[in-house]
Amino acid sequence: xxxxxxxxxxxxxxxxxxxxxxxxxxxxxxxxxxxxxxxxxxxxxxxxxxxxxxxxxxxxxxxxxxxxxxxxxxxxxxxxxxxxxxxxxxxxxxxxxxxxxxxxxxxxxxxxxxxxxxxxxxxxxxxxxxxxxxxxxxxxxxxxxxxxxxxxxxxxxxxxxxxxxxxxxxxxxxxxxxxxxxxxxxxxxxxxxxxxxxxxxxxxxxxxxxxxxxxxxxxxxxxxxxxxxxxxxxxxxxxxxxxxxxxxxxxxxxxxxxxxxxxxxxxxxxxxxxxxxxxxxxxxxxxxxxxxxxxxxxxxxxxxxxxxxxxxxxxxxxxxxxxxxxxxxxxxxxxxxxxxxxxxxxxxxxxxxxxxxxx
Numbered sequence: 001x002x003x004x005x006x007x008x009x010x011x012x013x014x015x016x017x018x019x020x021x022x023x024x025x026x027x028x029x030x031x032x033x034x035x036x037x038x039x040x041x042x043x044x045x046x047x048x049x050x051x052x053x054x055x056x057x058x059x060x061x062x063x064x065x066x067x068x069x070x071x072x073x074x075x076x077x078x079x080x081x082x083x084x085x086x087x088x089x090x091x092x093x094x095x096x097x098x099x100x101x102x103x104x105x106x107x108x109x110x111x112x113x114x115x116x117x118x119x120x121x122x123x124x125x126x127x128x129x130x131x132x133x134x135x136x137x138x139x140x141x142x143x144x145x146x147x148x149x150x151x152x153x154x155x156x157x158x159x160x161x162x163x164x165x166x167x168x169x170x171x172x173x174x175x176x177x178x179x180x181x182x183x184x185x186x187x188x189x190x191x192x193x194x195x196x197x198x199x200x201x202x203x204x205x206x207x208x209x210x211x212x213x214x215x216x217x218x219x220x221x222x223x224x225x226x227x228x229x230x231x232x233x234x235x236x237x238x239x240x241x242x243x244x245x246x247x248x249x250x251x252x253x254x255x256x257x258x259x260x261x262x263x264x265x266x267x268x269x270x271x272x273x274x275x276x277x278x279x280x281x282x283x284x285x286x287x288x289x290x291x292x293x294x295x296x297x298x299x300x301x302x303x304x305x306x307x308x309x310x311x312x313x314x315x316x317x318x319x320x321x322x323x324x325x326x327x328x329x330x331x332x333x334x335x336x337x338x339x340x341x342x343x344x345x346x347x348x349x350x351x352x353x354x355x356x357x358x359x
Contacts, residue, residue: 099265109261124239132277152211159210167199171292172196175196181247
């Protein structure tokens, strides 16, 4: 990936909107075919199952550049690499930044493509990305608890002005044309060539840097290839036993150069891979940011107001927790609850004001 111009992050006023809900998924291994098929029927359409996440997100390791170092520096780097491997040993992404694809022309074209493939092989119906889930993944990450999710939300909100600076007041329009696969296992609609790809890559790089600076584990030292997934064989592993080991070119050859339409980027969502999906089929969103000059509806304004209120309450709760953790605060509480009560009970006639212990 070409070297991108970097921008120095700055503090900005935060603002964003929240959405709702994504289906819990667990991969079940070594089960009878009939039971496996019935079980997989109920699985949701994840943006990338944990087993094939590298393929689906087109994540590949970037070779290390050999540099001349002293023996001491070489030893230090080896030690750091060992620590890095240990630190990331259990790294498993469970959240991602999503650009939702909502243009009906694009989604209708993808449904026509999917139906054309299913007509040729009905078994592949379960391998298709479900309605409402079409998206482009900008970044994957690991958020293990509510505190980390809140940090992720903060990072997303801080990302908004950086994206707007990259776009410089212009709309980012993504034209979709043609079909390709990752290793004949994941089928996706390609982005047509153009300057929009460089802008998207720059946004992805900026997002990666913004989240890393918050201490969030993201895919490091990896390349990024934007794509719109429409099917994955990993959703139908039982088909391998029936001889379906790859996506045959003949299934989609009529769409090799097909123009699917354009999507104007208006939103970036922080989504869960595992939580229950929304009723419209889209992923559970922890928070969203609006990009560009897309008209904002009443519900968007309500969501943003609620989100700002939530962020204000979260800040106050954090201040209270920090205050309660201070030793001097805890000492005052103990004196008020225990020492003062003990003295008052043994000297009921004493008029000494013990409230001074809290001043």
